[in-house]
Amino acid sequence: MTPRHQRNLSRRKMLFALGGAAVAVPAVATIAPHALASQDGASASDALPVTVRNNSGAFDNTSVHLYVVGNLDGKQVRLTPDGNLAPVSLSDNQADGYTDYSLPLASSGETTLSLPYMSGRVYVSLGDKLKFKAVTDGNGDAALQYPAGWVASDPNYGVLHDCAEFTYNAAGMFCNTTMVDMFSVPMSIRLTGDQDQTTGTLRDGGRAAAFAAVKEIEDFARLVVDDTRVIAPGHGLDAGLFAADYFAPYIDEVWSTYTGKDLTVTTNAGTFTGRVRGERFTFDGPASVSFAKPTTRDVLFCDGSLAAPNDGTTGPVAAVLGAGLNRSTLLTDATQPATDAAAFYQAELTNHYARAMHAATQDGRAYGFAFDDVADFASYIQDTHPTGFTLTLSPF
Incomplete structure (x- = not known):
């Protein structure tokens, strides 16, 4: 596939x-x-x-x-x-x-x-x-x-x-x-x-484990609504339950890191090589695409500066960047998309909500x-x- x-x-x-x-x-x-x-x-x-x-x-x-x-x-x-x-x-x-x-x-x-x-x-x-x-x-x-x-x-x-x-x-x-x-x-x-395919099945006790995993992270704890649901952090941000600048230090470090070295992103259109130039992450390759520094909300919703148009070039690169920010892999792997799930969500500033959802299945x-x-x-x-x-x- x-x-x-x-x-x-x-x-x-x-x-x-x-x-x-x-x-x-x-x-x-x-x-x-x-x-x-x-x-x-x-x-x-x-x-x-x-x-x-x-x-x-x-x-x-x-x-x-x-x-x-x-x-x-x-x-x-x-x-x-x-x-x-x-x-x-x-x-x-x-x-x-x-x-x-x-x-x-x-x-x-x-x-x-x-x-x-x-x-x-x-x-x-x-x-x-x-x-x-x-x-x-x-x-x-x-x-x-x-x-x-x-x-x-x-x-x-x-x-x-x-x-x-x-x-x-x-x-x-x-x-x-x-x-x-x-x-x-x-x-x-x-x-x-x-084929015969199944997905979404939780591990035994997976629901309770997901609720508990989100609740134990202080920045995410208010996303848990009793035993009813866990709200995704983007919606939590809009509701005042999640910090609007949560990802800011990680984003700043990514922008700083790739001012001095290349990030390689591979899509079906080919390989893009990017560096931060004048505050924009600019990629050359099959096409020239660039991105302004995203906000925490952009990262969580994969929108705004990380919006992915259906153009075969900007869209796929935006998707890979968004995934790397949510999974906190951009500082540990300069070749994206990262594919080793064991390396995902390892940074302190990461999407702990997504981490809990994956761990539960x-x-x-x-x-x-x-x-x-x-x-x-x-x-x-x-x-x-x-x-x-x-x-x-x-x-x-």
Whole structure:
């Protein structure tokens, strides 16, 4: 599988897109999952069998609420129990002002669904249902406001919930579990087809270990919300729970170090060689690209100075730089991307949230930040000839 940072893809711009940074209610969603798919490759069948397994051990099937929401051809849609897609409609808001797009699980055992082509998210909530509100977007179309579990005023803040992301189209199925925004419910995904792949499975006691690992780092401790969720540090920064200058000393040292020596970055476009010149990290190679010194927020969101356009040159280099800053490998390895996971997160100033997410999984893969797919360390799987998709709620 070609590393995603070497593919010519649009990178995830969830921006806070599914919930907005520091707003009282989540922003209207424009689904653009990590699992954005290339349109190359063989066609997949039109309807993909989906299996949902509740192995949580803490909630029975009647207490698990499932939602499949997203986009098709630029319109926002949701999956119905009969396997069809229905457009989001303002008339779907009920007396309480929110839709009820929940899909019931079978009374016991596995639940089977049929998934047509779409891109989106599979949400699960445990106990209470989620409050999705249908609103009118800037183009006058019906759209959804999505849960923002990292915003204290969000109506879903007190609800135990989480999601997986996917794109399913004629090119195949492309999917991942995600902790980019937060981590709450342990879940794994399995994709069958040309291969049989599973990712996202936590180690025994992995959820508790992840919560504890984040809480024991003073700068990150306030990101843990009781036993409900751990908020990603970028959203924590916007909420005043995480220092806006946390990465500043490390960034300064990187900029200082590469004033006097080269950093080599390899992508599918070729090899780029960079040095800091006049406060900008400038790379020469297949193209000339440069980056202003990023802020802590830029590093955590992989945005701002580290935004990755889908241009095949600036974007891939930005992704590698963002990964190196989050994993704190830029001062120990002048050849990037670094690929030795044992060397990740070893500095005092590192993304300890992402470190905890990776340590909690059986395969060491997680989406702890938006460029965690660099060198294929994300909990992402794909198949161009999929035959089935399984979402499993793992033991707490």
